[in-house]
Amino acid sequence: MLELPILGFLYEKPLHGYELKERIKALSGHVRPVSDGALYPAITRLVTAGKLDQHTTPGSGAAQRRVLTLTYAGRTDLLDRLRTPKDIEITDHTRFNTLLAFLRHLTDPAEQAAVLRRRLDFLETPASFFYDAEGRPVRAEEPPDLFRQGMLRVARATGRAEKQWLREALSALDGTAKG
Numbered sequence: 001m002l003e004l005p006i007l008g009f010l011y012e013k014p015l016h017g018y019e020l021k022e023r024i025k026a027l028s029g030h031v032r033p034v035s036d037g038a039l040y041p042a043i044t045r046l047v048t049a050g051k052l053d054q055h056t057t058p059g060s061g062a063a064q065r066r067v068l069t070l071t072y073a074g075r076t077d078l079l080d081r082l083r084t085p086k087d088i089e090i091t092d093h094t095r096f097n098t099l100l101a102f103l104r105h106l107t108d109p110a111e112q113a114a115v116l117r118r119r120l121d122f123l124e125t126p127a128s129f130f131y132d133a134e135g136r137p138v139r140a141e142e143p144p145d146l147f148r149q150g151m152l153r154v155a156r157a158t159g160r161a162e163k164q165w166l167r168e169a170l171s172a173l174d175g176t177a178k179g
Helices: 003-010 017-029 036-048 072-083 087-091 092-106 109-124 146-178
Strands: 052-058 064-070
Touching: 003 017, 003 036, 003 072, 003 092, 017 036, 017 064, 017 092, 036 052, 036 072, 064 072, 072 092, 072 109, 087 092, 087 109, 092 146, 109 146
Parallel strands: none
Antiparallel strands: 052 064
C-alpha cells in the first residue's frame, strides 16, 4: 500500500523521510494513517531492492537528513505498477485514488485510458454493501434501516459522479491518442 505513493512522490522530486510522510498523509492519511513503523520499513525494502537511493544532507538544525531519490529501477517499477495495477487498486476507492494521483506519469494516453476503463468496468458491475436472502444486491430504496439507506444513497451518488468523470476523461484521452 505504501510503495506506490513512495515511488510516485519520489518520481516528482527527491524528498527526505519526513517530507515524504507528510505528502502521503495528505494523500490518504485521513483514511489510512501512515505510521513510522510502516513507512520506514517500506523505504528500507525499496532501498534494498535498488529502487531508491538515499544520501545524507545537513539538516536545518544540528541533525542530518536522509534524502531519498528514485533510481532508474524505481522509475521503471512505478510505471509498471501504473500500467498494470492490481485488482485491489482498481476496486478499492482509496487505493484507486492513490493510483490516480500518479497516473499522469504514464505518458501514453492509451495506457492511462486502459486503467480508467478497468475502473469504469468495475463501477458498472452491479454491487451493493448488502444483499437479500436470494443473494440479490439491495437497492438504496429497499432497506427499512434509515442508516443503510443513507450508505447506499451516498454510494450511488458518488458512483454516478465518478462514472461521469471517467467517461469524460476517457473521451479526452481517446481524443489525445487519436490527435
